[in-house]
Amino acid sequence: MKGKVNTSIKDLKLVKERHEAIIDVAISLFQKKGFHQTTTREIAQHAGFSIGTLYEYIRKKEDVLLLVYDSIEQKVYSPLQALMKKGIYTKRKLITIIDTYFQLMDQVQEEVIILYQELKSVSDEMRYQILQKERGLVKMLSNVIKQVNEKQLTDEKIDLIANNILVQGHMWCFRRWNLHKQYTRTQFTNLQKELLQEQLFT
Amino acid sequence: MKGKVNTSIKDLKLVKERHEAIIDVAISLFQKKGFHQTTTREIAQHAGFSIGTLYEYIRKKEDVLLLVYDSIEQKVYSPLQALMKKGIYTKRKLITIIDTYFQLMDQVQEEVIILYQELKSVSDEMRYQILQKERGLVKMLSNVIKQVNEKQLTDEKIDLIANNILVQGHMWCFRRWNLHKQYTRTQFTNLQKELLQEQLFT
Amino acid sequence: MKGKVNTSIKDLKLVKERHEAIIDVAISLFQKKGFHQTTTREIAQHAGFSIGTLYEYIRKKEDVLLLVYDSIEQKVYSPLQALMKKGIYTKRKLITIIDTYFQLMDQVQEEVIILYQELKSVSDEMRYQILQKERGLVKMLSNVIKQVNEKQLTDEKIDLIANNILVQGHMWCFRRWNLHKQYTRTQFTNLQKELLQEQLFT
Amino acid sequence: MKGKVNTSIKDLKLVKERHEAIIDVAISLFQKKGFHQTTTREIAQHAGFSIGTLYEYIRKKEDVLLLVYDSIEQKVYSPLQALMKKGIYTKRKLITIIDTYFQLMDQVQEEVIILYQELKSVSDEMRYQILQKERGLVKMLSNVIKQVNEKQLTDEKIDLIANNILVQGHMWCFRRWNLHKQYTRTQFTNLQKELLQEQLFT
DNA sequence: CATGAATGAGGGTTCATTCAT
DNA sequence: AATGAATGAACCCTCATTCAT
Secondary structure (H helix, E strand, O other): OOOOOOOOOOOHHHHHHHHHHHHHHHHHHHHHHOOOOOOHHHHHHHHOOOHHHHHHHOOOHHHHHHHHHHHHHHHHHHHHHHHHHOOOOOHHHHHHHHHHHHHHHHHOHHHHHHHHHHHHHOOHHHHHHHHHHHHHHHHHHHHHHHHOOOOOOOHHHHHHHHHHHHHHHHHHHHOHHHHHHHOOHHHHHHHHHHHHHHHHOO | OOOOOOOOOOOHHHHHHHHHHHHHHHHHHHHHHOOOOOOHHHHHHHHOOOHHHHHHHOOOHHHHHHHHHHHHHHHHHHHHHHHHHOOOOOHHHHHHHHHHHHHHHHHOHHHHHHHHHHHHHOOHHHHHHHHHHHHHHHHHHHHHHHHOOOOOOOHHHHHHHHHHHHHHHHHHHHOHHHHHHHOOHHHHHHHHHHHHHHHHOO | OOOOOOOOOOOHHHHHHHHHHHHHHHHHHHHHHOOOOOOHHHHHHHHOOOHHHHHHHOOOHHHHHHHHHHHHHHHHHHHHHHHHHOOOOOHHHHHHHHHHHHHHHHHOHHHHHHHHHHHHHOOHHHHHHHHHHHHHHHHHHHHHHHHOOOOOOOHHHHHHHHHHHHHHHHHHHHOHHHHHHHOOHHHHHHHHHHHHHHHHOO | OOOOOOOOOOOHHHHHHHHHHHHHHHHHHHHHHOOOOOOHHHHHHHHOOOHHHHHHHOOOHHHHHHHHHHHHHHHHHHHHHHHHHOOOOOHHHHHHHHHHHHHHHHHOHHHHHHHHHHHHHOOHHHHHHHHHHHHHHHHHHHHHHHHOOOOOOOHHHHHHHHHHHHHHHHHHHHOHHHHHHHOOHHHHHHHHHHHHHHHHOO
16 A cells, blocks of 8 residues: 555655645545545645645545555554554453554544545555455454453454444544534543443453 | 425426436445446436436435435434334333344445445535434434433443444444455344343343 | 517417517516526416427527517507608607607617617527618608708718617616616606707707 | 636736637627627637636636626726816817717727627626716716806706717617718717717807 | 646536427 | 426536646
């Protein structure tokens, strides 16, 4: 997924700088109006450079979405993978993972919403990769749970719980019109953890 | 929300007929390509009439989305409201409600996905109404749970469970690329119900 | 010009009735929004019958304009021609003609405005005929003046005065946003007549 | 009225250039076929650029009309206002003003015809402004006449004469199918001046 | 590297006109 | 005679993308 967005610019530092600007602007604009309603001109303008310059750093409008997805990957998937891959799996560790995940979701709310809404706007291959990433996450989380499976839950049930946890993280983003009124992030996280513990542990 | 889509056609039966055709086509096309990628011409063509005729039955492209939402309302919200409003609330009844809800979600998968993806494409007022509907559903479900609250769960926790249940229904739709491979609807429903019972009942 | 608007209806009385309805509606609508902004549907609707029925009494939208022009002809040109053709020409008679003309213009204000604004929307041949009518009027008025030419004005000057008079009549219509505030029709007519007399008579 | 037509182009010189091209083309096309019959594509094509480029220099089709009106203002109203505002008012000066006015009208014939025919196609506010401009002109001309009022004509009569003069200027444009055959501009002007002098002076 | 003017395919929408009932 | 549903050509306008400067 990394490096999918080619540019004609050689100065890599500049590329990174500009890409970050584009991502910031794009997230805020896509969030407000959606991908299709946002014009490339708007993106360029808000990012502080000309439309011509924008196209020095992307090839097609879709690339802007890819940049946003790249950014989610870096902010969410990579840290989570890193966290889940190392160390021994204990109840405590599982709780930490869930905690971290919810915290990360809180940080990338806008991106998650965009992910949910604009997945269709992306090329088939890209979409497949994004879903693969998500599948990987489910599997990893599932594995962690399976290793601390006190109650001898079936694999089926554990997989479902893993899915539920991930969706609960997303839900904090896409249902914020409802949830953020009633709960702080910590409240939300703690309640969900309590509820999960009743399913997971005796 | 009902009747928001005006027409220049006088024959009401015909209007209903055509609207249904439009909804069917729209769901399948929006599902495949999204609202913005789908042209009005395509909708007309697939529905079997000309672009001119399409515009005899809608006023603007957005109206097609409204038709789809109307349809969800009729298929989901109305039945659920009816179900939840009458009768006494027992554990058994709660289970029935959840069952029914999951079953309904299974029937309107495409619509739910569209709802998630195209909410942004709708006018502010419309969007508010749709979210209001959803808020109402949360509240209703919450109330039912509160009436069979064996474990003396706090209101906060119950509200969260209600949200979780509703999102689990949606999840069956928007995560089908993952879930439908592993579970049949009945399996999914039963597992979720089992998991919920551990949270709700002793 | 007469009878240019063919219909598929045999009942001539009905045709006349419907045509009059169409003319009334058209004048009011064209006046308000112009020919092109007015749709045939609107005309039919305001006239109290269906679009299908409208097209039983006209062949094309342009026909509606022709009907309006026919109506002007009947209300203005015919009476004026009749008046100017008969009798002997005296100062008194000239004054009467001018008086009558201004009075007629007052009665067909809307039609005149439409004439000025929509002449371009009419077929070349039709436009030619309308201008011919107007040329005829100039010539007739010119002739009358020439017969009471006390001051031995040149033909050139008399022709110009004739044109001026006719335009002054139109002006009462198309400059009413200015003139009708300041003058009643009688005041306007009398002042113009006074001014003309200084040009025509010693 | 000035500067009402916004642009997304930054190079002001280019904007002026293109606007002039648009005005030229528009006058000729509107003249031939009217505003509504003329398509934006035709305008672009005749102006020598693409439809996309046209829309870089206007926002809506109506803007093309505004450009034409702006142009009339610059060519007619501004010079006339300048002329009338300065200097002492004498018979001679009045004659000069009338002369200039008729000369200007001769130069903007097409524009005047468009003004007469497409006033309805313009937004209410714009129309009001255009009529205000015309009212201002009447008042100015009226004032000049009042200052050289040898014959002690009433204000009412003078106002009417002012209106007549202005309309006579327009008439040279919109009745050219008749007048230009019979008179050169100088003849027309001189005759009208002679006629006016009989009304104004002893 | 940066700019922004130019392009034109393509989309939403309208509306005069027809024709089966 | 009357109706009104159906049609589709045609119009306005947008916007991603290019390229000369």
